[in-house]
Amino acid sequence: MGLVQDFSLSAIEEYFNKHGQSIAMSFYNASARNVGTEIGSALHIGGTVSKNLGKTMPFIGGVIDFAGQIADGENVVDAANKSVLHGISGVIVGVGVAAILPASAPVVATIAVGVLVGSAVNAGIDYLYDNAGNIVDSVGDFFGSLF
Amino acid sequence: MKKKRYIFIGNNHSRTIALYFDVLNEAFITKKGNELSNLSWIIIILVAILGNFLRPLKQMYFSQNFFFLLSIIIFVGCLVSIGMVKLLSKGEQSSHIEEVNLSPDELKEFLVQGKNSVNAGIIMTILIFLLMITFPIIFYYDRNVYMFLITLTTIPLFVFFLQTTDYKRRRRLLKKLEERK
Numbered sequence: 001m002g003l004v005q006d007f008s009l010s011a012i013e014e015y016f017n018k019h020g021q022s023i024a025m026s027f028y029n030a031s032a033r034n035v036g037t038e039i040g041s042a043l044h045i046g047g048t049v050s051k052n053l054g055k056t057m058p059f060i061g062g063v064i065d066f067a068g069q070i071a072d073g074e075n076v077v078d079a080a081n082k083s084v085l086h087g088i089s090g091v092i093v094g095v096g097v098a099a100i101l102p103a104s105a106p107v108v109a110t111i112a113v114g115v116l117v118g119s120a121v122n123a124g125i126d127y128l129y130d131n132a133g134n135i136v137d138s139v140g141d142f143f144g145s146l147f
Numbered sequence: 148m149k150k151k152r153y154i155f156i157g158n159n160h161s162r163t164i165a166l167y168f169d170v171l172n173e174a175f176i177t178k179k180g181n182e183l184s185n186l187s188w189i190i191i192i193l194v195a196i197l198g199n200f201l202r203p204l205k206q207m208y209f210s211q212n213f214f215f216l217l218s219i220i221i222f223v224g225c226l227v228s229i230g231m232v233k234l235l236s237k238g239e240q241s242s243h244i245e246e247v248n249l250s251p252d253e254l255k256e257f258l259v260q261g262k263n264s265v266n267a268g269i270i271m272t273i274l275i276f277l278l279m280i281t282f283p284i285i286f287y288y289d290r291n292v293y294m295f296l297i298t299l300t301t302i303p304l305f306v307f308f309l310q311t312t313d314y315k316r317r318r319r320l321l322k323k324l325e326e327r328k
Binding site: 060061062064065068072086087090091093094095096097098099100101102103104105106107110111113114115116117118119120121122123124127 | 155158159162163164165167178179180181182183186187188189190191192193194195196197198199201202263264267268270271274275278281282285289293294297300301304307308311312
Protein backbone atom coordinates (compact mmCIF):
# COMPACT_ATOMS: atom_id res chain seq x y z
CA MET A 1 0.00 0.00 0.00
CA GLY A 2 2.82 2.34 1.04
CA LEU A 3 4.72 1.58 -2.15
CA VAL A 4 1.72 2.37 -4.33
CA GLN A 5 1.10 5.61 -2.44
CA ASP A 6 4.76 6.70 -2.72
CA PHE A 7 4.87 5.88 -6.41
CA SER A 8 1.63 7.73 -7.22
CA LEU A 9 2.68 10.79 -5.19
CA SER A 10 6.05 10.98 -6.93
CA ALA A 11 4.35 10.53 -10.32
CA ILE A 12 1.96 13.40 -9.57
CA GLU A 13 4.87 15.58 -8.41
CA GLU A 14 6.77 14.81 -11.58
CA TYR A 15 3.71 15.55 -13.73
CA PHE A 16 3.18 18.96 -12.10
CA ASN A 17 6.87 19.82 -12.43
CA LYS A 18 6.59 19.13 -16.14
CA HIS A 19 3.14 20.58 -16.96
CA GLY A 20 2.40 22.85 -13.99
CA GLN A 21 3.22 26.08 -15.78
CA SER A 22 1.06 25.37 -18.82
CA ILE A 23 -1.88 24.32 -16.60
CA ALA A 24 -1.55 27.52 -14.56
CA MET A 25 -1.39 29.59 -17.74
CA SER A 26 -4.54 28.03 -19.18
CA PHE A 27 -6.40 28.60 -15.87
CA TYR A 28 -5.21 32.22 -15.87
CA ASN A 29 -6.31 32.77 -19.46
CA ALA A 30 -9.74 31.25 -18.85
CA SER A 31 -10.34 33.26 -15.68
CA ALA A 32 -9.06 36.49 -17.21
CA ARG A 33 -11.47 36.07 -20.09
CA ASN A 34 -14.49 35.14 -17.96
CA VAL A 35 -14.05 36.60 -14.46
CA GLY A 36 -12.12 39.81 -14.84
CA THR A 37 -12.82 42.94 -12.80
CA GLU A 38 -14.16 44.89 -15.78
CA ILE A 39 -17.83 45.20 -16.70
CA GLY A 40 -16.91 43.69 -20.04
CA SER A 41 -16.18 40.38 -18.34
CA ALA A 42 -19.59 40.40 -16.64
CA LEU A 43 -21.24 41.11 -19.99
CA HIS A 44 -19.22 38.31 -21.56
CA ILE A 45 -20.42 35.87 -18.90
CA GLY A 46 -24.03 37.08 -19.29
CA GLY A 47 -23.83 36.67 -23.04
CA THR A 48 -22.40 33.17 -22.74
CA VAL A 49 -25.11 32.12 -20.28
CA SER A 50 -27.96 33.42 -22.43
CA LYS A 51 -26.39 31.89 -25.55
CA ASN A 52 -26.20 28.49 -23.89
CA LEU A 53 -29.60 28.66 -22.19
CA GLY A 54 -31.21 26.85 -25.12
CA LYS A 55 -28.75 23.98 -24.68
CA THR A 56 -29.55 23.66 -20.97
CA MET A 57 -33.33 23.57 -21.49
CA PRO A 58 -33.58 19.76 -21.72
CA PHE A 59 -31.60 19.49 -18.48
CA ILE A 60 -33.93 21.95 -16.73
CA GLY A 61 -36.89 19.69 -17.60
CA GLY A 62 -34.99 16.61 -16.47
CA VAL A 63 -33.96 18.26 -13.19
CA ILE A 64 -37.56 19.36 -12.43
CA ASP A 65 -38.76 15.83 -13.20
CA PHE A 66 -36.00 14.18 -11.13
CA ALA A 67 -36.47 16.55 -8.15
CA GLY A 68 -40.23 16.00 -8.18
CA GLN A 69 -39.82 12.25 -8.10
CA ILE A 70 -37.25 12.39 -5.28
CA ALA A 71 -39.54 14.69 -3.27
CA ASP A 72 -42.27 12.13 -3.79
CA GLY A 73 -40.08 9.46 -2.14
CA GLU A 74 -38.79 7.73 -5.28
CA ASN A 75 -35.51 5.81 -5.19
CA VAL A 76 -32.61 7.88 -6.69
CA VAL A 77 -31.70 5.27 -9.33
CA ASP A 78 -35.33 4.75 -10.38
CA ALA A 79 -35.93 8.51 -10.47
CA ALA A 80 -32.83 9.02 -12.68
CA ASN A 81 -33.83 6.18 -15.02
CA LYS A 82 -37.40 7.45 -15.31
CA SER A 83 -36.20 11.03 -15.93
CA VAL A 84 -33.99 9.82 -18.79
CA LEU A 85 -36.87 7.78 -20.25
CA HIS A 86 -39.20 10.79 -19.92
CA GLY A 87 -36.60 12.94 -21.70
CA ILE A 88 -36.32 10.49 -24.58
CA SER A 89 -40.11 10.18 -24.90
CA GLY A 90 -40.42 14.00 -24.77
CA VAL A 91 -38.02 14.41 -27.69
CA ILE A 92 -39.83 11.75 -29.75
CA VAL A 93 -43.28 13.21 -28.97
CA GLY A 94 -42.05 16.73 -29.81
CA VAL A 95 -40.64 15.66 -33.17
CA GLY A 96 -43.77 13.59 -33.92
CA VAL A 97 -46.24 16.35 -33.05
CA ALA A 98 -44.24 18.91 -35.06
CA ALA A 99 -44.25 16.56 -38.06
CA ILE A 100 -47.96 15.75 -37.89
CA LEU A 101 -49.57 19.11 -37.17
CA PRO A 102 -49.78 21.80 -39.85
CA ALA A 103 -47.33 24.66 -39.31
CA SER A 104 -50.36 26.98 -39.32
CA ALA A 105 -51.80 25.37 -36.16
CA PRO A 106 -51.82 27.74 -33.15
CA VAL A 107 -48.68 27.46 -31.01
CA VAL A 108 -50.70 26.98 -27.81
CA ALA A 109 -52.67 24.11 -29.35
CA THR A 110 -49.50 22.42 -30.66
CA ILE A 111 -47.82 22.66 -27.23
CA ALA A 112 -51.01 21.52 -25.42
CA VAL A 113 -51.31 18.43 -27.64
CA GLY A 114 -47.61 17.67 -27.11
CA VAL A 115 -47.91 18.03 -23.33
CA LEU A 116 -51.01 15.79 -23.16
CA VAL A 117 -49.41 13.09 -25.34
CA GLY A 118 -46.17 13.39 -23.34
CA SER A 119 -48.04 13.02 -20.03
CA ALA A 120 -49.94 9.96 -21.29
CA VAL A 121 -46.78 8.32 -22.65
CA ASN A 122 -44.89 9.06 -19.40
CA ALA A 123 -47.72 7.52 -17.35
CA GLY A 124 -47.41 4.37 -19.48
CA ILE A 125 -43.59 4.35 -19.13
CA ASP A 126 -43.82 4.76 -15.32
CA TYR A 127 -46.33 1.94 -15.02
CA LEU A 128 -44.22 -0.38 -17.20
CA TYR A 129 -41.05 0.52 -15.26
CA ASP A 130 -42.65 -0.04 -11.84
CA ASN A 131 -44.48 -3.25 -12.74
CA ALA A 132 -42.31 -4.88 -15.41
CA GLY A 133 -41.63 -7.90 -13.14
CA ASN A 134 -45.30 -8.38 -12.25
CA ILE A 135 -46.38 -8.06 -15.90
CA VAL A 136 -43.84 -10.69 -17.05
CA ASP A 137 -44.94 -13.01 -14.20
CA SER A 138 -48.65 -12.64 -14.97
CA VAL A 139 -48.11 -13.14 -18.72
CA GLY A 140 -46.03 -16.23 -17.91
CA ASP A 141 -48.76 -17.53 -15.56
CA PHE A 142 -51.41 -16.90 -18.22
CA PHE A 143 -49.53 -18.82 -20.93
CA GLY A 144 -48.55 -21.50 -18.40
CA SER A 145 -52.21 -22.06 -17.57
CA LEU A 146 -52.99 -22.61 -21.26
CA PHE A 147 -50.68 -25.61 -21.66
CA MET B 148 -71.16 15.71 -41.55
CA LYS B 149 -69.89 18.63 -43.63
CA LYS B 150 -67.21 17.67 -46.15
CA LYS B 151 -63.76 19.13 -45.57
CA ARG B 152 -62.86 21.86 -48.05
CA TYR B 153 -59.13 22.13 -47.40
CA ILE B 154 -56.94 19.05 -47.24
CA PHE B 155 -53.59 19.48 -45.55
CA ILE B 156 -50.72 18.34 -47.81
CA GLY B 157 -47.66 19.13 -45.71
CA ASN B 158 -45.33 21.76 -44.30
CA ASN B 159 -42.21 23.04 -46.01
CA HIS B 160 -38.82 21.87 -44.73
CA SER B 161 -38.32 24.78 -42.34
CA ARG B 162 -41.92 24.46 -41.08
CA THR B 163 -42.82 28.06 -41.88
CA ILE B 164 -45.56 27.40 -44.46
CA ALA B 165 -48.38 24.86 -44.49
CA LEU B 166 -49.70 23.80 -47.90
CA TYR B 167 -53.36 22.84 -48.36
CA PHE B 168 -55.40 21.74 -51.33
CA ASP B 169 -58.68 23.50 -51.90
CA VAL B 170 -61.08 20.76 -53.05
CA LEU B 171 -63.74 23.26 -54.18
CA ASN B 172 -61.52 25.37 -56.47
CA GLU B 173 -58.91 22.64 -57.16
CA ALA B 174 -56.07 25.00 -56.16
CA PHE B 175 -53.15 25.07 -53.77
CA ILE B 176 -53.33 27.42 -50.85
CA THR B 177 -50.80 28.25 -48.17
CA LYS B 178 -51.13 29.30 -44.58
CA LYS B 179 -48.33 31.02 -42.71
CA GLY B 180 -46.76 28.87 -40.02
CA ASN B 181 -45.47 29.43 -36.52
CA GLU B 182 -41.87 28.29 -36.24
CA LEU B 183 -41.32 26.17 -33.13
CA SER B 184 -37.68 25.17 -32.90
CA ASN B 185 -37.64 24.04 -29.26
CA LEU B 186 -40.93 22.14 -29.15
CA SER B 187 -39.41 18.98 -27.62
CA TRP B 188 -37.72 20.90 -24.80
CA ILE B 189 -40.85 22.93 -24.06
CA ILE B 190 -42.84 19.68 -23.90
CA ILE B 191 -40.29 18.03 -21.55
CA ILE B 192 -40.34 21.01 -19.16
CA LEU B 193 -44.13 21.45 -19.19
CA VAL B 194 -44.75 17.70 -18.78
CA ALA B 195 -42.36 17.68 -15.80
CA ILE B 196 -44.10 20.69 -14.22
CA LEU B 197 -47.57 19.26 -14.88
CA GLY B 198 -46.42 15.90 -13.50
CA ASN B 199 -45.28 17.58 -10.27
CA PHE B 200 -48.62 19.35 -9.89
CA LEU B 201 -50.66 16.23 -10.59
CA ARG B 202 -48.54 13.83 -8.51
CA PRO B 203 -50.73 14.15 -5.35
CA LEU B 204 -53.65 12.82 -7.43
CA LYS B 205 -51.88 9.45 -7.53
CA GLN B 206 -52.64 9.08 -3.81
CA MET B 207 -56.38 9.84 -4.21
CA TYR B 208 -58.47 6.78 -4.95
CA PHE B 209 -62.02 6.22 -6.21
CA SER B 210 -64.27 3.88 -4.28
CA GLN B 211 -66.94 3.64 -7.02
CA ASN B 212 -67.57 0.69 -9.31
CA PHE B 213 -65.00 0.39 -12.13
CA PHE B 214 -67.63 0.15 -14.89
CA PHE B 215 -69.41 3.25 -13.61
CA LEU B 216 -66.11 5.18 -13.73
CA LEU B 217 -65.29 3.77 -17.16
CA SER B 218 -68.66 4.89 -18.52
CA ILE B 219 -67.98 8.40 -17.17
CA ILE B 220 -64.56 8.37 -18.88
CA ILE B 221 -66.11 7.30 -22.20
CA PHE B 222 -68.99 9.79 -21.96
CA VAL B 223 -66.80 12.80 -21.05
CA GLY B 224 -64.12 11.71 -23.54
CA CYS B 225 -66.67 11.59 -26.37
CA LEU B 226 -68.12 14.98 -25.39
CA VAL B 227 -64.67 16.59 -25.40
CA SER B 228 -63.88 14.91 -28.73
CA ILE B 229 -67.05 16.30 -30.36
CA GLY B 230 -66.24 19.79 -29.08
CA MET B 231 -62.68 19.49 -30.34
CA VAL B 232 -63.73 18.39 -33.84
CA LYS B 233 -66.07 21.40 -34.05
CA LEU B 234 -63.28 23.72 -32.89
CA LEU B 235 -60.90 22.25 -35.46
CA SER B 236 -63.32 22.82 -38.35
CA LYS B 237 -63.99 26.37 -37.11
CA GLY B 238 -60.25 27.06 -36.92
CA GLU B 239 -59.87 25.86 -40.50
CA GLN B 240 -62.40 28.38 -41.76
CA SER B 241 -61.12 31.35 -39.78
CA SER B 242 -57.39 31.23 -40.56
CA HIS B 243 -55.86 33.47 -43.21
CA ILE B 244 -55.32 31.75 -46.56
CA GLU B 245 -53.41 32.64 -49.73
CA GLU B 246 -53.69 31.00 -53.14
CA VAL B 247 -50.34 30.08 -54.73
CA ASN B 248 -48.75 28.60 -57.84
CA LEU B 249 -45.99 26.15 -57.04
CA SER B 250 -43.01 25.06 -59.11
CA PRO B 251 -42.53 21.26 -59.45
CA ASP B 252 -39.53 21.43 -57.08
CA GLU B 253 -41.47 23.32 -54.44
CA LEU B 254 -44.37 20.91 -54.75
CA LYS B 255 -41.99 17.97 -54.43
CA GLU B 256 -40.66 19.35 -51.12
CA PHE B 257 -44.20 19.62 -49.74
CA LEU B 258 -45.12 16.15 -51.00
CA VAL B 259 -42.09 14.53 -49.33
CA GLN B 260 -42.83 16.30 -46.05
CA GLY B 261 -46.51 15.41 -46.43
CA LYS B 262 -45.71 11.72 -46.83
CA ASN B 263 -43.54 11.81 -43.70
CA SER B 264 -46.30 13.66 -41.88
CA VAL B 265 -48.89 10.99 -42.82
CA ASN B 266 -46.55 8.19 -41.69
CA ALA B 267 -45.81 9.94 -38.39
CA GLY B 268 -49.55 10.51 -37.95
CA ILE B 269 -50.29 6.80 -38.41
CA ILE B 270 -47.63 5.82 -35.86
CA MET B 271 -48.90 8.38 -33.34
CA THR B 272 -52.54 7.32 -33.85
CA ILE B 273 -51.62 3.65 -33.30
CA LEU B 274 -49.62 4.58 -30.17
CA ILE B 275 -52.52 6.58 -28.72
CA PHE B 276 -54.94 3.77 -29.64
CA LEU B 277 -52.77 1.27 -27.75
CA LEU B 278 -52.66 3.62 -24.75
CA MET B 279 -56.43 4.11 -24.98
CA ILE B 280 -56.91 0.34 -24.73
CA THR B 281 -54.21 -0.29 -22.11
CA PHE B 282 -55.01 2.52 -19.67
CA PRO B 283 -58.50 1.26 -18.71
CA ILE B 284 -56.83 -2.08 -17.78
CA ILE B 285 -54.26 -0.25 -15.63
CA PHE B 286 -57.08 1.88 -14.18
CA TYR B 287 -58.89 -1.31 -13.21
CA TYR B 288 -55.98 -2.28 -10.92
CA ASP B 289 -54.90 1.22 -9.88
CA ARG B 290 -58.07 3.25 -9.46
CA ASN B 291 -56.53 6.67 -8.69
CA VAL B 292 -57.59 10.11 -9.91
CA TYR B 293 -54.40 10.61 -11.97
CA MET B 294 -55.01 7.43 -13.97
CA PHE B 295 -58.68 8.45 -14.40
CA LEU B 296 -57.64 11.78 -15.98
CA ILE B 297 -54.93 10.22 -18.18
CA THR B 298 -57.35 7.53 -19.42
CA LEU B 299 -59.92 10.21 -20.18
CA THR B 300 -57.35 12.27 -22.11
CA THR B 301 -56.49 9.44 -24.49
CA ILE B 302 -59.98 9.43 -26.11
CA PRO B 303 -59.92 13.06 -27.39
CA LEU B 304 -56.26 12.63 -28.32
CA PHE B 305 -57.08 9.58 -30.42
CA VAL B 306 -59.92 11.43 -32.18
CA PHE B 307 -57.64 14.46 -32.65
CA PHE B 308 -54.87 12.46 -34.34
CA LEU B 309 -57.39 10.52 -36.42
CA GLN B 310 -58.83 13.84 -37.59
CA THR B 311 -55.48 15.54 -38.16
CA THR B 312 -53.81 12.63 -39.95
CA ASP B 313 -56.88 12.25 -42.20
CA TYR B 314 -55.18 9.17 -43.63
CA LYS B 315 -57.57 8.13 -46.43
CA ARG B 316 -58.08 11.52 -48.02
CA ARG B 317 -54.48 12.71 -47.70
CA ARG B 318 -53.04 9.46 -49.02
CA ARG B 319 -55.35 9.61 -52.05
CA LEU B 320 -54.51 13.27 -52.68
CA LEU B 321 -50.75 12.73 -52.34
CA LYS B 322 -50.91 9.86 -54.83
CA LYS B 323 -52.93 11.93 -57.27
CA LEU B 324 -50.54 14.88 -57.03
CA GLU B 325 -47.51 12.66 -57.50
CA GLU B 326 -49.01 11.17 -60.66
CA ARG B 327 -49.89 14.61 -62.00
CA LYS B 328 -46.35 15.86 -61.30
